[in-house]
Amino acid sequence: MVNVEDSPLAAIADTVIPLHAGPERSVAATKSYLAALAAILHLCARWHGDAKLLAALEALPGALRAGWDADWSAMVDGLADAHNLFVVGRGFGFAAALEAALKFKETCGLHAEAFSAAEVKHGPMALVGPHFPVLCFAQDDDTLESTLAVAREFRGRGAQVLVAAPGLVGEGFLPLAAGLPALCTPLLTIQSFYRAASALALRRGFNPDVPPHLNKVTETV
Template structure:
């Protein structure tokens, strides 16, 4: 896992060098005037990458988007009407039977289907009309890291090309350098506090909601600590009642339109005695990135999360590459 985290900037550079041509070909082949809505399918880390993508689709393309529920096809036997849909399947391995079956149904229903996968020869890739390989290279650790970052970056590039947004394309081109800067951030204070805690929380909103959920999942996988992720728009309602001083809260704020909402929620929780860790705001408790593009920085903020969790797990003597009871490819139907 350590080596795969260290490779994140190089993996991003490889996607920019080898993958942009394929993304351009997919964009050229898509018949966007036919598209009335977008469906994004993925589980776990892929689902969290999909949340980041769905915010981009709605804010940059003006299309409504929703997360797919594969069990609608595999368990309930339904066949959703998807002829006017752009259906995007996200899967690092491309081998989960339920995701593959749902994508096959979408293709049969007339949807324009795109697979964003690390293995372009996987069943998921074959189930879709178009394929975007993320070119992250082999990933052996159970906890996905570089494949998640490259998946989000591929989604960013796809939306940038579909929208014709030259500024977003330019921002994506800066990813290797930005990710290297993020890799240098030391968030070990948060990870050490979390490892001794009964539970933890991660707060984001908008573009950082998917990364917040991914950070929570990774903490559970790597440290074995239950962690919940919430939007700053909802944490001060019901969830706040469960937060105690012994529950560390990580704030992920990439700037942009929702920055003030995240900071206000973190400040409110801090005033009520919560233990806040954040690289943003007037009094950051972690090192942070200088102001940049919120789309890219929402992705980059995952890198110090991964690095800190891996280092803390190693300090505790945990098997970070093969956490107890977990396997790399989870097959559900």
């Protein structure tokens, strides 16, 4: 999967899936990440002949537009002065947690570590106490309750916990659309997260398009 069809990587690949995300002008690639997730969804839906997932793909553009307009200002306000945080997910949500933790570091100058909700209760949990920030990503599948249980336990320790889970609202929850298959949820989560992360970077005095010490192209020898 490539965003630049005439790239050296595409030239040596046996099969090329162009993402058509358009030019990525920011160091922190976002459009191509979302496009790659969407391409994987298409492949899964076609390979499995999953009618529900194929129908969800038709609804996905509208859901992504709604996700962009979702109010995640609680994340911006809550992390404006933070120094460290955990991003927690499980199953499909763990990859979204990894992406969010990377973007916190890249664009906000904020040290973030991503953990699976199944693993964070080992050593890392010792750090979670009063006012420690934790961002949890969940989806409506068999990992939902275990992820919410971790969030509840952290809240019980006095941690500052925000949860993005489909259809769950109220204090401590970030809005996330319900009704689509769980495989779609990471796209909607990251779409809303990206806008909030951009606002957080600006609040903390960073240019999210040009992070310090980073280049668009990384060369290795």
